[in-house]
Amino acid sequence: MIDTLIQGTLLGGYYAVIACGLSFMFSVMRIINLAHGSLAIVAAYGLWLLADRFGISPFIGLLIVLPAMALVGWLLQRFVLERSARGNALLPILSTFGLSIIIDNLLFQQFGADTRSLAPFLGDLSYDSWELPGDIYVGKLSVMMIVAAIVILGGLQLFLSRFALGRAIRATAEDPDTAGLVGIDARKVNAVATAIAMVTVGIAGAFLAMRATFDPYSGGPQLLFAFEAAVIGGAGSLWGTLVGGIVLGLAQSLGAQLHPQGFLIGGHLVFLLVLFIRLFPLGTPFLGKISASLRSEA
Template sequence: MIDVVVQGVLLGGYYAILAAGLAFLYSVMGLFNLAHGSFAVLAAYFVVMLCDALGLDPFLAIALVVLALGVIGVVVERLVFEPSTRGGPLLSVLATFGLSVVLDNAMFQVFGANTRSLAPYIGDLSWASWELGDLYVGKLAVITLVAAVAVLGGLHLFLTHTGLGRAIRATAQDADTAGLVGIDPRRARTIAAAIAFMTIGLAGAALGMRATFTPYSGTPQLLFAFQAAVIGGSNSIWGTLIGGIVLGLSQTIGAEISTQGFFIAGNLVFFAVLFARLYGGSLRLPALILKRKV
């Protein structure tokens, strides 16, 4: 049972880093990005391309892809998010859904349908583990969890201890009032989009290292990110991490009970939290990152 709990917590680290960008973007813009999973898969393909074409070290390639995703975030915010949010919530949802369809099919045309993985590029790290008595802990899973904590901790420090972070929080709370005190809401949203997409780049790299992926792997990643974000909805920046761990634990425990229990248990926990919030009157994606109480 201890092994199941440990594996669930480590899986939760991946879900937390996957959900961070989704929750952050929603908090700042009130925009639910349905292309979130597709961009994570695109990031994984970018890393594979850099390793194949240029022979780069995979971790250097990941760093370059994270920066590239930040630039893509700026472009997508100006060309897609900003115009669509002016048309209301429904238009923004439709715009990001269309963007996800375009990305998925474009990746299929460019990369084909074969599954890919970053495992061949990272050597022993893809399967190596530490032996702790009768317990085996995967090194990659631990690194992913540490990365999730580092990302969330970095966001916490950025948003609470820098002027730009406070400007982003003020824009999220009330963009019109923020503009009256000298804050440029458009600039704040653009920077927030770049940050969110950089976390997506990290999530895509984690996906590529821990599993195989195809051009159409984005949808399940979006669902996992959404579930973790909803489960972790709280007034703390660490809500995303808690939501990811709860989802990971429920899935690993469910898998021990039944072969289909991995998805069923995760969905049951998600719907239990969802209905609890519906009837409790507090349903929301976590504005967790931008709350004063972090």
């Protein structure tokens, strides 16, 4: 049981990383980016190409891929999100959904359906571990992921609270019109925020490619995990994203111990339970009607 809890917590570190960008964009621009998972796969393929064709280590490749992802985020905001946001609240969601379909199919056309992984380019790191008391083994890559999650989320929190640009992002998120009155360019701030979010997406794509295999259509499941972790932890809360990722990882690990297919079912059940509680808190008329109905049937 202790081993299951440890492995679930470490898995939650990956979920926190991939949910970070989704939660950050929602907190800043109130936009749910449905191309989030597909863009993570783009970063994974970028690292794989650099490693496979040019022999560049995935960690060094991040120095190339992450700035490219920041540029993608800037362009995404300027040419898709900014324009679609002028319509109703549903239009950005539909735009990013269409973008995800385009990305998935372009990747399939370019790379085919074969699965890839960065594990062959990591050497011993892909399988090496530390042995803990009680015959428990902790993967070094898994520890690296949860440490990265804490550093990224903590760094973003520090950036938003201590730096002028971070405070400008927070001000724009609260009231863009009032922020404009004090000289804040909301258009520029949103583009920078999206670029930052895409850098975290690039890191998530790298970790996915290191810990597992991926293909052109792997973005959908990653978006689902990111969305579940963000909702469990409270959409828009950075530290809540870490908690949500760990809760999701623990639910999946415990579910896998109960049933062969419980890995996914356990996570989905916890997500639905948290979502139900958030939508209908205790004491709401809805739950009161259900309780009264159950009493009358008894």
